[in-house]
Amino acid sequence: MDDIAELIDRLSNDEDAVKKMAVFKLQTNIGDPSFAEIFIAQGGLAKLRNLALYSNGNTLAYALTSFSRLLDLDKGWDYVTPDLVSRVVELIVTHPLVNILRGAMSILVAIVSHPHISNASRGSYTGPFGFRALKPAITAHAEFLEMLVNRLSSADHALCANSLQLINSLMRDTITNDTDAEWPKFIKRLQDLGVIKAVFVLMQSSALQDLAHPLLEFQALTKVLLRRWRDVKVDLEIKEHRLALKGLHLASAPPEKEKAEETSTGSKRRPHNPEKWRRLGFQTESPAWEFGDVGFLGMMDLTDFVRKDEDGFRKIVMEQNAKAAAQRCPIARASLTATYILYHQFEVDKSDIDDPKTFQVLESRTNYDRAFRPLLLQWSRLHTAALSAFVRLWQETQAEADDFDKVAELVRVLIFHVVGQAHRTKDVQDIEDEILEMECSRLRDLQMEILERSYENAWGNHLTHVREELKVEAMQFVKEQRIRCLLQGSWFPVSVDRKADGSRIDLHSVPWRYVRLSHNRRYLHYCDYERETSYEPKLEELPEKIDLSTVSSVVSNVIPASIASASSSSGTLTPTLGAGSKLASTKITIHGYPPSTNGSSNKNAKEVVLLALHPQTHSLASEWLDGLLMLLNQQPITSETSKLVNMVTDYGLKIRLLNVRYTDDYHNSPPELPSREGVDEDYYYSLFV
Structure with missing residues (x-):
């Protein structure tokens, strides 16, 4: 206690160096509640207030910091007088030193925020708090708010934080405690001074770590403002x-x-515009x-x-x-x-x-x-x-x-x-x-x-089950589409072997083969012609045919040109068949067993090549390869068919979702039965769930 008494005595010493050292020590200890109580009890608060009012330089900076820390402890409110508030506002407007501005802003934040933080410990002080406490001083220093907004662009992050914290306090107090409904004017004034632009720049900057809490509070206050404006009902009496x-x-x-009718001041009644x-x-x-x-x-x-x-x-x-x-x-x-x-x-x-x-x-x-x-x-x-x-x-x-x-x-x-x-x-x-x-x-x-x-998210398991059902349906749909391509028939060159010099043979100079599936889907009919024609031969014009029951496997070497080599195997396509790549050597080989003398399949005989096809486009290769495999009850293997199956599945699922509302849950709450009131015995209804 003797040390505290000596410290208080030095606060009023005639030598500036002594006062400076004393208030420097004070700012490091005043945050301790027990120290603060003894300091106030021994009359130190009056001397600290005098330093805040009349000193300058570092002594003033230390005094302001000490006073703000006392206010943070909810002590010293008896000495928050109008002349102190005016002095602090004047410092913010006129003083360039950052360490002084920080302390000054901290004091104003405490004053403005005091009703929001605590209403219990005001002591004997009965003066105004909140924005009202600052209003006379701000009126005397009209540039106060402008300077406050300008501080938001300071290179000192702590000063930016203090400035924004003070702006937040003023906004919150004005919005929540304004009994005269003048808060829109105050907010508009801040916006006109550029506070939105300044805070927006800070939010997008790399200085968030130092400004996180005041920025977050400003964001929350912006939401409060939007809610306040939303809650104001439009009233034409206003x-x-x-x-x-x-x-x-x-x-x-x-x-x-x-x-003209609206601007007229005559006594005639204005006709009402029905679509004004x-x-x-x-x-x-x-x-x-x-x-x-x-x-x-x-x-x-x-x-x-x-x-x-x-x-x-x-x-x-x-x-x-x-x-x-x-x-x-x-x-x-x-x-x-x-x-x-x-x-x-x-x-x-x-x-x-x-x-x-x-x-x-x-x-x-x-x-x-x-x-x-x-x-x-x-x-x-x-x-x-x-x-x-x-x-x-x-x-x-x-x-x-x-x-x-x-x-x-x-x-x-x-x-x-x-x-x-x-x-x-x-x-x-x-x-x-x-x-x-x-x-x-x-x-x-x-x-x-x-x-x-x-x-x-809501119906994950149900949708998985629905998707699986739709995929089966999509597979059947695509199977039918691929087989219909075979029923329609297509032209294939008989041979695409290269010349001795490695160049491709002119397809116009080689014979072509027309292949078509029979209507009963049991036979593959074909016939060779000298050239491809626009006329599509009828089924009865194709003398050669293959009984699909004698087919044992379908082998393909359809590959993209970028792949140097590929392996062929029964019922598989090694490379992915993509629509964007060019075909290098296109061949689909149908293997099977030659018929016996009585015309039936001889499965004990050696497997032979029954037919070879050379499709010249990816789409044709996908249609015939997967169509033949599906006829043999095997899975399709080309990427085009796979994409088609997925597309049909996805569209089926989306169509079902569009027909169902998110709130539909008939298992828990069945639909209400229609009333039969006023309906005779000839009336009936159907209820689909």
């Missing part, structure tokens, strides 16, 4: 809301007669209720879209109203839908700052992309891009009024893919370009992938 709607109407270039608001894309002539899901946030987004490009908005409205009513894209409704999609994409109702998992994520730099969503700060630009994409997709799909929900779903998939999967450092301009340029076909593919994953 002047601001009424003027916003009127501005939308005037920006849409209403007919001249209508504009439907022209803009509202569903009814009472637009206020249509903002129910998105509130004033939806109004802000729509008016901001119009403000950015009033000529473009007017052009869209005129283009849509030139179409038939069923074909018009409802701009206003599309805008509200875009707001709703963004609101749920960013999980605005979920508070990041109160989620303990978020702070676990922040422990590792590799997880920052999961915690920080800088694109949330670009809400207005994303809304504009989403609405523009909505109009584009409406036109590309030639949608009509009943298709609104389908187009909205495509936009939701678009935002989920582009915004939801974006890397933290991705440029917002690239995001906008991707939203505006993504093709509709790509979106439909993504939609099916998302749908399939959703059902896979």
Whole structure:
């Protein structure tokens, strides 16, 4: 205690060096609650306050740091006077030294945040807290907020953190404790000063480790703001809301007669335009209720879209109203839908700052992309891009009024893919370009992938069983298609042997063979001709035939040209048959047993070559090789057939998924039986489950 008394005495010493050393020691010890209590009990707080008011240099920096640490212990509030607040605000505006600015900002953060942290230990002090405590000083120093935002671009990360922490405290207090509903004006002033841009740059920078917590709090406060605006109901009794709607109407270039009636001050009654608001894309002539899901946030987004490009908005409205009513894209409704999609994409109702998992994520730099969503700060630009994409997709799909929900779903998939999967450092301009340029076909593919994953997660075992059933059906379908190719018949060159110099023989100079499967699928008919003709011989014109019951195996050496050698084996194709590669030597050999003298198969005889085919395209080779194998009840082996089976299976599964709602669960809750009230005995119904 003697040491503390001596330290307090030195705080008022006439020599600056002595005071500086004393307050330097004080800042390292004042964080100890027991030390702080003795320090205050022995009258040290008054001397510390005087140093904060009248000293300068390092002495001032140490004094401010000591005072802020006392406030963090919820002590010393009796000495938070208006002159101290004014002094600290003045330092932030005028002083260039970083170590002084840090302490000054810490004191203001404690003052502004005090009601949010604790209301129990104010001592005898009855003065204002929160933003109200700073308001007189900020009024006297109009540049305070501007300087505060400018500090966010400082090279000193600690100073950036302190500045952002103070901005967060001011925002939180204004939003939660403002009884005069002036918080929108304060937030707009901060935005006009560039706070959004500055924080967005910090979120995408490499300085996240030093700024993680204040940045995360700013992100959470942004969600709070969005929720507050969403919770404000659009009410035409409120002047601001009424003027916003009127501005939308005037920006849409209403007919001249209508504009003249609106500006007229005569006593004549104005005739009502029956489509005044439907022209803009509202569903009814009472637009206020249509903002129910998105509130004033939806109004802000729509008016901001119009403000950015009033000529473009007017052009869209005129283009849509030139179409038939069923074909018009409802701009206003599309805008509200875009707001709703963004609101749920960013999980605005979920508070990041109160989620303990978020702070676990922040422990590792590799997880920052999961915690920080800088694109949330670009809400207005994303809304504009989403609405523009909505109009584009409406036109590309030639949608009509009943298709609104389908187009909205495509936009939701678009935002989920582009915004939801974006890397933290991705440029917002690239995001906008991707939203505006993504093709509709790509979106439909993504939609099916998302749908399939959703059902896979919910009904994994059921879908596996369904997929297996569909694959069997697809195999039967493809088998029938391949066999039909054989039933139709094809031309094959009799020989493709090379000349003595190694060059290929001109196929126009060799005989050709026409091969066709009989209608009963038991015989393979063929005949050799001098050349290929456009005329396809009939089955009765093909004298030669092979009884498929005598076929023992089908051998193929169909290979891509890039493969130097290949091995042939019964019923197998060694290399993959790909549609993009060229055929080097194409041959399908049918082996079997020669018929006996009585015409039946002689399986005791030696296996011989019954027929050789030389298909000249991959598709033809796949059709005949796999068609013959399937006729022999063997599995197809070419990649083209495999892809075809998978494609048919996938489409079958997607068609079934499109016909089932995610909420359907007839096993647990069977459908309600229709009532027979008012129905006579001749009526009946069928119930399909």
